[in-house]
Amino acid sequence: MSSTHPDDLRYSKEHEWVRVDGAQATIGITSFAADELGDIVFVELPEPGTRISQFGAFGVIESVKAVSDLYAPVSGEVTELNEALRDRPELVNSDPYGEGWIARVSLAEESGLDGLMDADAYRESTAG
Amino acid sequence: MTVGELRRTPLHDQHEALGARMVPFAGWAMPVQYGGIVDEHRTVRSAVGLFDLSHMGEILVAGPEALAFTRYAVASDPGTLEPGQAQYSMLCAEDGGIIDDLIVYRTDEGYLVVCNAANRDAVVAHLEALRGRGDFDTRLEDRSDRTALLAPQGPNAAALLADLTDLDLGALGYYRSLRGEVAGIECLVARTGYTGEDGFELFCDARRAPALWDALMAAGERHGLKPAGLGARDTLRLEAGMPLYGNELTREVNPYEANLGRVVKLEKGEFVGRAALASVQQTGPQRKLVGLVMRDNAVARGGYPIRIDGEEAGVVTSGTASPTLGEKIAMAYVPVAAAAPGADVEVIVRERPYRAEQVKLPFYKRPRPEAG
Numbered sequence: 116m117s118s119t120h121p122d123d124l125r126y127s128k129e130h131e132w133v134r135v136d137g138a139q140a141t142i143g144i145t146s147f148a149a150d151e152l153g154d155i156v157f158v159e160l161p162e163p164g165t166r167i168s169q170f171g172a173f174g175v176i177e178s179v180k181a182v183s184d185l186y187a188p189v190s191g192e193v194t195e196l197n198e199a200l201r202d203r204p205e206l207v208n209s210d211p212y213g214e215g216w217i218a219r220v221s222l223a224e225e226s227g228l229d230g231l232m233d234a235d236a237y238r239e240s241t242a243g
Numbered sequence: 244m245t246v247g248e249l250r251r252t253p254l255h256d257q258h259e260a261l262g263a264r265m266v267p268f269a270g271w272a273m274p275v276q277y278g279g280i281v282d283e284h285r286t287v288r289s290a291v292g293l294f295d296l297s298h299m300g301e302i303l304v305a306g307p308e309a310l311a312f313t314r315y316a317v318a319s320d321p322g323t324l325e326p327g328q329a330q331y332s333m334l335c336a337e338d339g340g341i342i343d344d345l346i347v348y349r350t351d352e353g354y355l356v357v358c359n360a361a362n363r364d365a366v367v368a369h370l371e372a373l374r375g376r377g378d379f380d381t382r383l384e385d386r387s388d389r390t391a392l393l394a395p396q397g398p399n400a401a402a403l404l405a406d407l408t409d410l411d412l413g414a415l416g417y418y419r420s421l422r423g424e425v426a427g428i429e430c431l432v433a434r435t436g437y438t439g440e441d442g443f444e445l446f447c448d449a450r451r452a453p454a455l456w457d458a459l460m461a462a463g464e465r466h467g468l469k470p471a472g473l474g475a476r477d478t479l480r481l482e483a484g485m486p487l488y489g490n491e492l493t494r495e496v497n498p499y500e501a502n503l504g505r506v507v508k509l510e511k512g513e514f515v516g517r518a519a520l521a522s523v524q525q526t527g528p529q530r531k532l533v534g535l536v537m538r539d540n541a542v543a544r545g546g547y548p549i550r551i552d553g554e555e556a557g558v559v560t561s562g563t564a565s566p567t568l569g570e571k572i573a574m575a576y577v578p579v580a581a582a583a584p585g586a587d588v589e590v591i592v593r594e595r596p597y598r599a600e601q602v603k604l605p606f607y608k609r610p611r612p613e614a615g
């Protein structure tokens with residue numbers, strides 16, 4: 116079920132990805148993380164308007180057997196949540212970089228984006 | 244314990260070859276999933292899944308006083324068992340607390356006690372101590388290491404087995420067992436399981452287990468068979484309202500609290516825990532195991548507190564997202580006065596309250612053919 120990690124994204128050590136679109140970003144978890152967690156059954160996120168801090172825990176993602184924290188890959192303000200995950204959390208497993216996106220964020224000035232890995236670095240970090 | 248120190252079942256190589264995710268369980272390396280828990284769960288409900296349960300304990304009670312001893316040790320009455328018949332039972336301590344839940348089979352060799360992997364040592368020690376103290380003319384054989392246990396479970400399980408055996412499966416009723424060959428391998432074939440579906444548990448010599456697994460997997464292809472791990476085993480039994488030792492059942496729980504009063508046969512005569520259990524039965528238990536369906540969106544999990552009328556009063560014992568029902572379900576202990584299907588409670592999840600409705604167990608009952 117793994118998809119290869121897209122080249123146009125940035126990645127955090129905690130296996131989140133960021134797709135930048137000007138001053139906005141879309142975030143999610145990588146296929147590596149989704150495979151590790153197994154079948155996702157629930158995602159808990161803060162309401163739009165919430166400020167999130169890079170590397171801070173900002174939500175929870177639950178698989179059948181386990182509860183895991185979600186860590187913000189960037190600093191900013193939550194602007195939109197993926198409502199599809201309410202009824203279909205399994206989208207995170209089947210399409211982690213597409214339909215399984217988790218939240219949209221308006222980037223803070225000091226978003227911390229530069230501290231993230233590019234695709235090659237992330238691939239290397241998860242190899243072996 | 245590192246992965247290297249874990250015990251392996253005879254089917255370890257099979258699991259690795261299938262790409263199973265292996266996890267430590269009761270000191271064993273066991274497959275939690277192969278392709279995915281939800282997919283394996285759905286396969287058991289709609290076709291057939293194959294479980295490796297070889298980590299479980301099998302203890303034979305044999306000798307002239309085998310029945311008397313077994314009747315004394317367990318809470319149920321094995322004296323009612325016909326040849327080949329099995330019953331769900333429990334070992335209780337003197338105070339009525341549950342040491343393990345288990346299945347007792349009446350076989351041609353005596354009484355076979357099948358217990359949880361995590362409790363095997365405790366069960367053997369307890370039975371040995373009882374045997375010695377009571378001076379029963381019986382011998383106990385711990386056959387766990389020599390015995391493998393494979394369980395095909397699901398609506399297609401009987402059709403699958405029929406491809407591999409001449410045994411008359413139509414005549415093998417629920418909680419009955421027969422000795423015979425499956426794929427040419429000598430087995431005790433039991434119509435028992437922990438999924439809420441039709442299914443079988445096949446006990447065979449550990450050395451023949453790989454061949455039996457391979458034969459079931461090969462024949463299973465045309466029946467939609469997939470291997471299924473402990474993750475699916477847990478979600479299946481939870482939907483079926485079945486308790487898990489370590490969650491719903493512990494040394495601090497008596498059978499009446501866990502809705503297992505029907506298993507206790509006080510009238511059979513003296514057995515370990517009888518006085519304490521009779522007393523609970525008289526006065527009634529203080530708390531009761533209930534089913535919960537979350538009405539606010541959250542997953543309830545074992546250990547989460549329950550709040551009733553603003554007061555903390557109970558605890559969740561198991562919970563998950565039910566693949567079959569599409570709802571978040573759980574089992575919990577609540578004070579007996581508060582136990583009522585239809586009544587709401589609150590489950591505290593990460594310090595916030597979420598509403599749940601009490602429901603009668605089981606959550607899921609398999610569809611039965613209409614009576615003739």
